[in-house]
Amino acid sequence: MRMTIKKGEENIKTPHTLACVKCGHVKPLTTERPKKSQVVKRRPDDEIVIVGEEEAKLSTMPKENRECPRCGNMEAFWWMVQTRGADESTTQFFRCTKCSYTWREMA
Secondary structure, eight states: OOEEEEOOOTTTTOOOEEEETTTOOEEEOOOOOOSOOOOOOOOGGGOOOOOOHHHHHOOOSOEEOOOOTTTOOSOEEEEEEOOSOTTSOOEEEEEETTTOOEEEEEO
16 A cells, blocks of 8 residues: 655654555654665566466367368367458357367358
């Protein structure tokens, strides 16, 4: 949460304090600097995700009875994408559940 500086009374020599704007918590403000400051920068590509073979086979995409042009399997995942202008119809893609061949059909 953000803290604001509250000035102490000048004639009483009360030190300045930090006060939380939400809950009102007050902390004395000191002139001491932190012993060591550290800035940590992370790039999104620094993270590595390991996916096992069994987990890689899992899919949450919907399935449809559609014949694969490559292997003849009768089940395929499907999804739709707006590949052209907004005034054009969407393109439906299919991926065979057996051989992973991907093809498309214009809607």
